[in-house]
Amino acid sequence: MESTVSNVLADDIVVEATFDHPPSVVWSALTHGAALSRWLMEADGYHAAAGTRFTLQGTPAGAWGGVIRCKVLALVPDRLLSWSWRGGSLLDTKVSWTLSNAGRGTTVRLVHSGFVMPRDDAARQTLAEGWRQALPRLGAAATAAAPGLLAGGCACGAIRYEIAGSPVGMSDCQCRDCQHRSGTGHGSYLTFASRQGVRLWGEARQWSVTGNGGTVKEHHFCPHCGCPVYLTFPAMPDVFVIHAASLDDPGRYQPQYLLYAMRGHAWDAVDPALPRHETMPPPPAG
Ligand SMILES: [Zn+2]
Numbered sequence: 001m002e003s004t005v006s007n008v009l010a011d012d013i014v015v016e017a018t019f020d021h022p023p024s025v026v027w028s029a030l031t032h033g034a035a036l037s038r039w040l041m042e043a044d045g046y047h048a049a050a051g052t053r054f055t056l057q058g059t060p061a062g063a064w065g066g067v068i069r070c071k072v073l074a075l076v077p078d079r080l081l082s083w084s085w086r087g088g089s090l091l092d093t094k095v096s097w098t099l100s101n102a103g104r105g106t107t108v109r110l111v112h113s114g115f116v117m118p119r120d121d122a123a124r125q126t127l128a129e130g131w132r133q134a135l136p137r138l139g140a141a142a143t144a145a146a147p148g149l150l151a152g153g154c155a156c157g158a159i160r161y162e163i164a165g166s167p168v169g170m171s172d173c174q175c176r177d178c179q180h181r182s183g184t185g186h187g188s189y190l191t192f193a194s195r196q197g198v199r200l201w202g203e204a205r206q207w208s209v210t211g212n213g214g215t216v217k218e219h220h221f222c223p224h225c226g227c228p229v230y231l232t233f234p235a236m237p238d239v240f241v242i243h244a245a246s247l248d249d250p251g252r253y254q255p256q257y258l259l260y261a262m263r264g265h266a267w268d269a270v271d272p273a274l275p276r277h278e279t280m281p282p283p284p285a286g
């Protein structure tokens with residue numbers, strides 16, 4: 001893989017911006033045509049596969065109709081992306097994106113290279129200004145491109161997460177473990193089948209307990225404020241479960257069923273319309 005960082009020349013355009021989204025979300029806004037059209041230019045034929053040819057509709061200037069002809073040259077998901085970028089009859093350049101972790105977010109470094117000076121000077125100046133204006137819009141597009149992004153954490157903010165993806169289940173559980181941990185009649189959980197879209201910040205402490213069904217559950221909580229945030233399962237390393245109240249927007253939680261109804265207390269009434277399981281059917285959710 002070529003390096004876009006070590007080859008920067010004096011005539012290259014370099015623009016950097018840091019966004020409050022994990023790399024997977026920024027990547028999504030960079031690699032989906034609909035998202036690209038929102039924050040950059042109308043894209044036609046674009047999808048993230050090496051060799052894909054696509055066009056961008058820029059602003060016409062003089063005899064040039066504004067069409068930019070591009071091709072995906074290389075990509076490493078969530079890390080690197082490069083396109084060729086041809087406009088008019090002469091401009092033959094290259095755009096490379098490098099994504100890197102920056103605290104809770106992502107730093108995007110754009111390098112637009114290959115200008116032949118002084119021939120391309122006017123185009124270079126226009127593009128430099130264009131990139132400086134466009135790149136900040138990538139952040140908003142990232143949010144729009146990932147409507148499923150869930151964020152949350154503990155009460156004091158020491159533990160944070162972001163999850164790009166949808167839960168495979170949302171459930172209330174009235175088992176004794178969940179009563180102890182919640183301090184009330186039941187716990188409420190969102191279960192994710194994959195940890196691929198999960199990003200975590202902060203050092204949670206954990207304790208393990210074996211559920212009635214024999215499943216070992218690791219409860220992760222904040223060592224400062226004590227709030228339970230998420231659960232993992234040694235026997236199912238891909239499964240990731242968060243506590244509904246840890247969401248920044250707990251309204252995103254919409255329970256689909258009730259677990260361990262047999263342990264429920266008369267004073268802990270849950271929606272009687274919820275499908276009930278007397279114990280715990282798979283998948284685990286607390
Ligand atoms: Zn905390």
Ligand SMILES: [Zn+2]
Nearest residue numbers: 173175178286
């Ligand atoms: Zn439970």
